[in-house]
Amino acid sequence: EFWFQWLHFSPVATHLSNLLRYTERFYHPSNGGNWSTGLAKFLLEFVNLFTKRIYKEGKPSCKKDAKVRVSTETSETILTILQPIIYMGMYAKGAALGQAAASSLTMLAYVYPSRILPQFIEQQVAMGLTTMTETHQTRSVIDALGKLARPLVWRSRYSEGAIHITSLLFETLPGIDTNDPAKTITTLKFYHELFLHVPIIDATQYRLPPSQSGEDDVDDQVRSSTSMFGDWVMQFLDRLFSIFANQLEIETGGKIELMIATVVKSITDVLFQQMDAPIH
Numbered sequence: 001e002f003w004f005q006w007l008h009f010s011p012v013a014t015h016l017s018n019l020l021r022y023t024e025r026f027y028h029p030s031n032g033g034n035w036s037t038g039l040a041k042f043l044l045e046f047v048n049l050f051t052k053r054i055y056k057e058g059k060p061s062c063k064k065d066a067k068v069r070v071s072t073e074t075s076e077t078i079l080t081i082l083q084p085i086i087y088m089g090m091y092a093k094g095a096a097l098g099q100a101a102a103s104s105l106t107m108l109a110y111v112y113p114s115r116i117l118p119q120f121i122e123q124q125v126a127m128g129l130t131t132m133t134e135t136h137q138t139r140s141v142i143d144a145l146g147k148l149a150r151p152l153v154w155r156s157r158y159s160e161g162a163i164h165i166t167s168l169l170f171e172t173l174p175g176i177d178t179n180d181p182a183k184t185i186t187t188l189k190f191y192h193e194l195f196l197h198v199p200i201i202d203a204t205q206y207r208l209p210p211s212q213s214g215e216d217d218v219d220d221q222v223r224s225s226t227s228m229f230g231d232w233v234m235q236f237l238d239r240l241f242s243i244f245a246n247q248l249e250i251e252t253g254g255k256i257e258l259m260i261a262t263v264v265k266s267i268t269d270v271l272f273q274q275m276d277a278p279i280h
Helices: 010-027 036-058 072-090 095-111 113-130 135-152 159-175 181-195 217-246 255-274
Strands: none
Touching: 010 036, 010 072, 036 072, 036 095, 072 095, 072 113, 072 135, 095 113, 095 135, 113 135, 113 159, 135 159, 135 181, 159 181, 159 217, 181 255, 217 255
16 A cells, blocks of 8 residues: 555656566466465455546545546556556456456456546457357456456446447356256356346437537437347347256255346346336
């Protein structure tokens, strides 16, 4: 924590950046070992302290002189080094490092949504969901999406995030896989987290006030995308029914079956609460 108090001082920023660079290769998924737990703690604490300082200095109430604030150049340097480390950590075989990386990505997304979210969707999501056969990679991406659901739809911070919602819903549907319970649970948890913040409404069926019509291109794109909610709900329910058809009886099933049943109940409760009457 002491080092971050002096992050605005150029030599300190350089040393911290170099420290990240020196540890980068140890975050590679093929380089796991006893050190991975320590790396997870280091990454989480580093990002926590970094984002706390950036967030405080970004507040209008911050009275710090510009000379003792973290410069944009320093922030960009650290972000450029952190992102590949976090992406490698996400795919780590050890759960501790994978969770630390996803949580670190979430903290960065709250502070730098327009920098973090578009890159993650265009690069990591596209790569992770293109092939559902790479189970661990796919599950890691969907797990990260669950953690990023709130900053993704926080429109006052990142208005373009809502444009991606329906496409992400359709792209993650194959994650509901009767042959892969762990991936299924991760996918359902993502939907649950997302729909805590997103109403399932076909906004194209409602006329906007004249004062708002055509006012914002992003809003128009978001509004247009909601017309796909009805189709997604039908496909989603079909996949849920296929799980029930292939699942063992809950009374005689094991722990996995009980977990799936619990998560299914949670997502369906939220789903129908958020669903607009016409779609319902």
